[in-house]
Amino acid sequence: MNILNLSIxxxxxxxxxxxxxxxxxxxxxxIMVSAIGNDxxxxxxxxxxxxxxxxxxxxxxxxxxxxxxxxxxxMTTWEIPHGYGRVKPDIVAYGRDIIGSKISSxxxxxxxxxxxxxxxxxxxxxxxxxxxxxxxxxxxxxxxxKQALVEGAxxxxxxxxxxxxxxxxxxxxxxxxxxxxxxxxxLFPPALDFLxxxxxxxxxxxxxxxxxxPVVFNVxxxxxxxxxxYVEDGPEWIPSDKVGDLLDIRFSISDVIWPWTGxxxxxxxxxxxxxxxxxxxxxxxxxxxVSPTKKHKGAMQRSVCTLHLRLNVILPHLIESAVSFGxxxxxxxxxxxxxxxxSLDIRNDILDWHGDHPHTNxxxxxxxxxxxGYYLEILGSPLTCFDAQQYGTLIMVDLEDEYxxxxxxxxxx
Numbered sequence: 001m002n003i004l005n006l007s008i009x010x011x012x013x014x015x016x017x018x019x020x021x022x023x024x025x026x027x028x029x030x031i032m033v034s035a036i037g038n039d040x041x042x043x044x045x046x047x048x049x050x051x052x053x054x055x056x057x058x059x060x061x062x063x064x065x066x067x068x069x070x071x072x073x074x075m076t077t078w079e080i081p082h083g084y085g086r087v088k089p090d091i092v093a094y095g096r097d098i099i100g101s102k103i104s105s106x107x108x109x110x111x112x113x114x115x116x117x118x119x120x121x122x123x124x125x126x127x128x129x130x131x132x133x134x135x136x137x138x139x140x141x142x143x144x145x146k147q148a149l150v151e152g153a154x155x156x157x158x159x160x161x162x163x164x165x166x167x168x169x170x171x172x173x174x175x176x177x178x179x180x181x182x183x184x185x186x187l188f189p190p191a192l193d194f195l196x197x198x199x200x201x202x203x204x205x206x207x208x209x210x211x212x213x214p215v216v217f218n219v220x221x222x223x224x225x226x227x228x229x230y231v232e233d234g235p236e237w238i239p240s241d242k243v244g245d246l247l248d249i250r251f252s253i254s255d256v257i258w259p260w261t262g263x264x265x266x267x268x269x270x271x272x273x274x275x276x277x278x279x280x281x282x283x284x285x286x287x288x289x290v291s292p293t294k295k296h297k298g299a300m301q302r303s304v305c306t307l308h309l310r311l312n313v314i315l316p317h318l319i320e321s322a323v324s325f326g327x328x329x330x331x332x333x334x335x336x337x338x339x340x341x342x343s344l345d346i347r348n349d350i351l352d353w354h355g356d357h358p359h360t361n362x363x364x365x366x367x368x369x370x371x372x373g374y375y376l377e378i379l380g381s382p383l384t385c386f387d388a389q390q391y392g393t394l395i396m397v398d399l400e401d402e403y404x405x406x407x408x409x410x411x412x413x
Contacts (some may be wrong), residue, residue: 002137003128005121006034007114009047011353014078019052026054026142027227027259031128033058033121035113036089037072043162044360045072046088050117053220053261054142056124056149057088059164060095060116067159068095071113074162075218077355082380083252083265084216085359087189089165090146091153093119120149123171127178138294139181143260144224147186148178160201161189162359183225185257185289185303187264192217194312195280202359205370207312210275213324213377213386214250214267221254221262225291225301229257232302234287235264244283246274247311257289270313281311317375320392325358326379356397 004025026032033056037047050057060068071092075085095116097109127148128140150166152174166188197204208215223229235251237244248269254262264287270277285307293299358366358376369376379386379394384406388394 001030003031003121003124004033005118006032006049007117009035009037009050012044012046012048012051012077012355013353015048018049022049022052022055023259029137029141029227031124031140031142031145032056033117033124035117036060038070038112038114040067040071040073041069042354042361043073043363044075044077044085044354044357046074046076047072051076051078051088053086053263054259056120056142056146057090057165058113058117058120059089059092060111060113061092061156061164061168062096063094065156065168067092067156067163068111068113070111071095071116071163075359077353077357077360079218080355080357080380084218085355085357086218086220086263087161087165090188091120091149091166091169092116092156092164093123093169095119120169123169123174124149126171127174130175130179139183140178141224141227141260143185143222144178144181144183146188147184147222147224148174148181150188151186152177155199158198160198162201181224183301183303185221185223185225185229185291185305187305187307188220188222190306191308191310192219192266193308193310195310202363202366204312205367206375207314208268208270208281209314209316209375210270210272210277211316211390212269212375213379214269216378216380217266217268219264219266219307221257221264221289221305223257223260223262223289223291223303225289225303226294227259229262229289229291230255231257231262232288232290234285236286237283238286239281239283241282243277243279244281246271246277246313247281247283249285251285253287257291264307266307268311274313275316277313278315279313281313282309284308319390321374322391323369323374323376323393323395324379324386324388324391325362325376326383326394326396362397 034050036050036057036059039045060071074088093116098115153167155167250267252265290300354361
């Protein structure tokens with residue numbers, strides 16, 4: 001078996017025993033395609049294993065190229081509260097009234113991401129067939145196939161990146177990419193653009209400013225050169241001009257890129273000397289990925305990856321308009337079976353697994369606050385690590401944790 005479709009899934013959580021098995025499958029060069037889930041239009045409802053970076057996660061659209069209401073939305077939640085979720089789904093395909101064969105006889109129509117996913121799996125089979133038999137499985141792997149799919153996809157007007165990923169499956173463009181493919185590493189998404197709305201929601205809704213807490217973004221490294229790789233050089237911030245020096249950018253990165261994929265975490269802040277700056281900061285983050293070759297023992301392949309940044313910066317605002325949203329450490333650390341819903345009126349799904357975050361199930365509140373002129377910052381650290389006096393309001397959700405006296409003092413409680 002070279003290509004596997006899974007029209008199944010469960011809550012977006014790091015289920016280690018299952019993930020180890022999924023990792024073994026993809027590490028042995030089996031391309032895994034999986035449905036992102038039918039828990040839309042709620043955000044933070046992605047399903048596992050489609051939420052994993054080495055799996056091609058597929059969302060659904062209707063024939064008007066609108067995101068199907070049932071299609072689950074991102075971001076992934078198992079990385080928070082100690083990091084930030086990744087972009088998922090990877091791509092979308094038609095998942096409404098798809099005609100297929102009945103088990104007995106004749107045809108029937110089905111809807112959902114469970115039928116969009118095998119559409120993509122069929123496309124993957126076609127794409128793999130364009131590579132000659134003699135070198136097919138030396139070139140085609142879970143990372144190279146995902147590169148061809150996301151780079152060839154057509155972005156839809158309207159939906160944001162956590163609804164459509166790279167966009168709609170485009171078989172012809174993906175074919176042209178794969179037919180000329182040379183093993184390489186690439187980043188997904190390849191850019192973060194604060195001026196590209198609504199696609200880069202929520203980042204395009206709120207500019208950066210001096211004194212704010214870091215804006216965090218999670219990028220996936222796709223290594224088409226081999227199942228294992230490493231970052232040799234970088235990451236390095238290369239600004240387009242002098243104002244780029246006002247950006248304080250820190251990184252976290254995978255120690256080992258395996259299987260086929262890794263992560264690049266960005267922490268973006270404006271330095272104190274940028275307090276009087278208003279405008280655009282633009283530049284690239286560059287890194288070099290190395291991966292062992294199969295034919296020559298000890299030899300390494302190299303590939304340079306770039307992430308383009310275009311950031312909108314404004315002057316600091318009044319304290320009264322600043323809102324801090326505290327990410328409680330018990331929100332997403334535990335398996336979903338340990339977190340009952342707050343609302344007892346919801347009886348058909350009594351477990352809260354969507355992640356209490358302003359970019360998932362609180363996205364409506366985030367948009368409402370921005371529409372009202374407020375600026376919302378995400379507190380991902382202990383309460384003693386920020387100055388509460390700089391904010392007009394502190395929002396804490398699901399306070400299951402006990403707080404130390406120092407934390408209560410910091411927040412004025």
